[in-house]
Amino acid sequence: MLETWLTKSLGIELPIIGAPMGGRAGGRLAGEVSKAGGLGMLGAARYATPEWIAEEVATARAAGGDVGIGLMTWSLDDDATLLDAALEYEPKLISLSFGDPAPYVARIHDAGIPVLAQVNTIDDLRVAERAGVDIIVAQGGEAGGHTGRVATLPLLQEILESTSLPVLAAGGVSTGRGLAAVLAAGGEGVLVGTILLASPETIGPDYARTRVLAAGSADTVYTPVFDQARHQPWPERWFGRALVNDFTDKFHGGGVVDDVIVDAYDPADPNVGVVYAGQAAGMVTSERAAGDVIRAMSAQAEQLLSALGAKVRNNGR
Ligand SMILES: Cc1cc2nc3c(=O)[nH]c(=O)nc-3n(C[C@H](O)[C@H](O)[C@H](O)COP(=O)(O)O)c2cc1C
Structure with missing residues (x-):
């Protein structure tokens, strides 16, 4: 069992969040990730509609899973309709990426929903902290989709050293090895996107x-x-x-x-x-069901972490 601040505060079993991925992460994928014990998120792209959110939340819940919703902050600055729609369906978590979340955090908190912000630099961290978000995701430049330029490992360490907020890592995590590394470093979990992209539950061409x-x-x-x-x-x-x-x-x-x-x-x-x-595309080698990907990642991390104590005490033997 991999219990962290994230699993306890969200009431989930595994410290793994299925990343919001516009055009690829709909209700089927999110539902399967949640059913496996993580939390699946819908990726509401700029062109998504309130109807799309309604349908995909229903699909995720019909698959037996709960759901989070990911929105793009710079796009909300033009039109916040998707935030209104997201709040209506009481997701377990809302993610605000790419921009200053400050104008939206109070409304989301008023609905009793925690806010996660993906950040790409230390300056972004300060912006997200000032906005009052609950969870920071250090999103490295090796991540799929839109992202920053600093790689996951240097960014994760810099952020962990600089904040008292709970921190997750995103970007390049594809196996239990990556998850174990993040947890050992002091992170509370991971957001995974690319490793799910060949799963049959994804949408897109x-x-x-x-x-x-x-x-x-x-x-x-x-x-x-x-x-x-x-x-x-x-x-x-x-x-x-x-x-x-x-x-x-x-x-x-x-x-x-x-x-x-x-x-x-x-x-x-x-x-x-x-x-x-x-x-992480290099690690996508077969069309595995999303739930299998999540369960295998967590089982491998658990095994590696439980062996780690003995390994360091016995000088690597
Ligand atoms: C196809 C694709 C679409 C994405 N769309 C979004 C998005 O709409 N909103 C968002 O916050 N992040 C988006 N991301 C970034 C993910 O949330 C996450 O940071 C990333 O997938 C983690 O790195 P990984 O792909 O190496 O697992 C997207 C990623 C991918 C691969």
């Missing part, structure tokens, strides 16, 4: 699953080109980590004018459409 299965850990790129191609007005400091393909080969780093990129983008073409994924 079929090629997104098959391309992640075929990819290695060196096959990703940190790039703004898919946002430019799809007119997604992301603030400049957050690029997205995606699998390399014909589109990134041609346009990443090329400084090509916008309309050329927009015309060349075709989401129906598996060699052109975006597949956001992190460096």
